[in-house]
Amino acid sequence: MQVVVAPGAEGTGRVRVLPSGPETAVGDLAGWVAATEARHSPRWVLPSADALYPDLLAAGVPVARCHDLELTEAILLAFAGTPKRPRNLAAAWARLHGLAEPDDPPPTSRGDQPALFEAAREPVPAGADPLEAAAAVYADQLRRIDDTPHPDRLRLLVAAESAAALAAAEMRHHGLPWHADVHAALLTELLGPRPSPGARPKVLAGLAEEITVAFGLVGAPESRQVNPDNPASVVRAFGRAGIEVPSSRAHVLREVDHPAVEPLLRYKELARLWVANGWSWLETWVHGGRFRPEFVVGGVVSGRWATRGNAALQLPRALRTAVRADPGWSLVVADAAQLEPRVLAALSGDRGLAEVSAGVDLYARLADEAFGGDRQQAKIAMLSAMYGGTSGSAGALLATLRKRFPGAVGYVEQAARAGEEGRLVRSRLGRTSPPPSEGWRAITGAAAADEGAERRSRRVARDWGRFTRNFVVQASAADWALTVLATLRRRLAGTEAQLVFFQHDEVLVHCPAALAPRVSAEVAAAAEEATRLVFPGTLVNFPLQATTVATYADAK
Template sequence: MAELRIAVDADQDGPGGRLQPLGEGGQPTGPIERVRDLAPAMAERERAERPRWVWAATDEVYPRLLPQLPASRLGRCHDVKLIEPLLLAHEGLYGEPRSLGAAWARLQGLPVPEDLRLGLAEAETDAHAQDALFAPDRSRLGPGVDSLTALVAVHAEQLRRLAALPEAVRPGLRLLCAAESAGGLVAAEMTYDGLPWSIPVHDALLEELLGSRPTAAQAASGARPPKLAALAVELQEALGGRQINPDSPGQVLRAFAEQGVSLPSTRNYLLRQVDHPAAPLLLRYKELSRIYAAHAWAWRDAWVRSGRFRPEYVVGGVVSGRWASRGGGALQIPRILRGAVVADPGWRLVVADAGQLEPRVLAALSGDPGLIRAGAAGDLYAGLAADAFKGDRARAKLGLLGAMYGQTSGEVGPLLAVLRRRFPQAMGLVEAAARTGESGGVVQSRLGRVCPPPSASWQDVTAASAEEGEDRAGSAARSRGRFTRNFVIQASAADWALALIAALRRRLAEIPATPDGGRPRLVFFQHDEIVVHSPRLIAEAAAAAVTASADEARALVFGDTPVRFPMDTHIVERYADAKGGEKADGDSELDEDETY
């Protein structure tokens, strides 16, 4: 049975818009319908026909509809702006403008307008800039172009381009396009529903960590909260008593040098190796200073409304397909403040974390029987240690992470030699990806997300250095090899996570509401971790939906693989009470900025 699609063109002013039914190939199959109020009209069509909604961009249309939609909401969509860059990358046009106006211009052979862009710092500090950042990008269509005509034509062209892809690529990219569009729905709904945030608990945590809130005048003058100020004094005394600004790396490094401690930087991993009383004080100061700057009172005033933290999520905001956020630090909530995430009375938080996700992705991608066997018992690193490292879990973990992230120096080198002997398929996969990157090629995720090609400056460095016989070419090549070896794993993990939240969103909608109409909602998503806010009476059903969705995502993305992706799931009142969100044994992978 052919899938019904309906194109949606929302009015720029007012609640109305136009709808047009489309066939499976994107061709119009009926007249344009003008409606006064899109939300109820679309809700009625959703109940009766369950179409796939086609629009220029989810973040332009869906947030306007959500306040008026019934609890069931919309099921599926095709997001032109999210799908366009996936297709462009396969056509060798990585990083080209992706708006409806840009896609229309390419289709018509017209000059392509740049996407509307605004600096993050400007958007966070200026209310008018925020409005511009999140405003519909209609200005990208040329004067006199009918937006619905452009939408229908661009959508049909995207379907044609998908169908023209090689058979080896097409099914995976179709799934990725559907999952990316579903991610757009999830992102808008998470912003609308918000993450429950207790202001009294947050105040108590800040008071304990930082002391009382500085007045507006004190904050404007740069005064620190009492406990942070006292810690700065204690650090200064530990470094010989000379007045320093602990927020100035240069001053701190000079002060350490005067104490006989030479440091190249103040990065945390270096400070943890320093045997000096000032080192732990600086680590603590940095932690509290980040909380004060990024998640204290001013942050809450800007981002917490009506007891909910409502950030703006950016689907596919990182090249690997991971999400980002526009302000608010949504994906970097400090663990020490997670106690402020408190379920409503009579509700619970279902917190689930996919432990050791990327090593399991490597096992599924490579089909390496030894690595698959290592993960079968639960703790993949422990299984790896028992198989190849005489039970030494720490060395097993260090070696495998080194293989995935391209770390070869120091202790890692001999560990990699063991891994190559015992797990040749897994090591062969990441090393082949590295060689592709070193030669200037591109690699893909499991579903077909293409990594960025090398920059022009990279090409210049490698070409010039090779001619001059310098080592810069080798260094640049190895750096890109580290990027591509990790991309195939991290981007494939992002594929799985997208499929997970798409499946979970559908399964949560299928759970019958409580007698008072309460429904479980996905309210937080971070790489490999999700939080569902659910009525207590159906929290167990929501937790079961998480487990089923993880298995569905495994089958969709990796097919018939014996690798399992277990979710460590907890039903709690406070986010901080969920062990799954803590990765207490230190199994969190490297940060995005360290791998890219």
């Protein structure tokens, strides 16, 4: 059963059971959805779950399944090689009728939303009826999916992406349990007392002085002073000391022998904490003992999530100690081990690499198989295969890997050649890489005027090939991880367990302590089910290890 929904004003709405049910006007949309969900558990056809579902959750109405028109449109536009076209309902309807496509609206601030479902109501061009438009776009999307070479895979991707949109809204609704006092105490311990506006924290100010002393700039004119927050200033300071560095990045500085390096590296680490997750962040994002991130499902072209301004996907390890389960509850933290190499093994069908994946530590097994037990060499070789690295020892290690596992290395090299030729590549389920820009095509397609232009053309082509080489692996890993998330969400339905966090290949569940063993079992079962769905018949092992802890920091 599919039901298309068009929200109205003041909590009202109109609904239709597809394909040909009558339109029904409802005075209490949330109440009608709750009753219909309880009786039929339909698939809800929503213009945008991100816009509508938070209001249903606020009204106490969770739903099990949906088809998100906006997310599906984005997948299908990318599949057709036109990812930059607007994906909102109005634009999708306009394309069906040969009309001008309205731009996607900016994200809605939930805190500023004036009324129930207000964010979910969007205009449709030329006065079209929103309910009719949603039904028409849904039918068109199903047709376009059926017309693809592997419609079953794309249906799974759309279902997982839509379920992810529901899960993201639920994660924000439940919130990640966060102890603001622990966070604040950690900031004081690492940075000193909270500074006045415009001033550095005490510890950063002290490190800045150490850096000045190390460069011998005490008492120097302001024009010669070094500002550790300014990369160009740091590079100039090293230059005046007779050391040429291409940038002030940490990996560059670690190769430099100078007394300023140690305080600079420490400064960079603590400054990042202060700016990204300092006192202002704490006041903005943590309320009532919960951090409520705003996830953007499919926010990255590979299918990984992004966030709106809250840095949820870059939480420093130091702050994980502030993430603590409520009394009587536990955190179940599940993390996929070496996901991308396993995905490559499953994608390529390389039996040898599949056998290597049997253990939890794939790199250790790979080292024993091909690199004389040297785990670091095995890791460098695998990363070189997936990211196209050839500098230093990577080239020779990659050659060893290619000889031992030709199917796996050949798979990513084929994707790299496709990128170098300007062709699209796809993930296992059909998520599609963006096409290169017109500027790229101009550089690579024009006849070389001289040797320099030829070198530039080859370099630009290789750069895009490195992107597509990794895209097929990273996007397929996102396919698997999203399918795990959707499957686990379904398996935990009806329990008190709450999905509260998701990051690439890691998921956190907050649940009553007595429920933790069942949650751990469901995590393992979800990984097995996702593997069967995404890579049917594969021999590759995809372990998703669950750990039950009271504090997030204890999971690592």
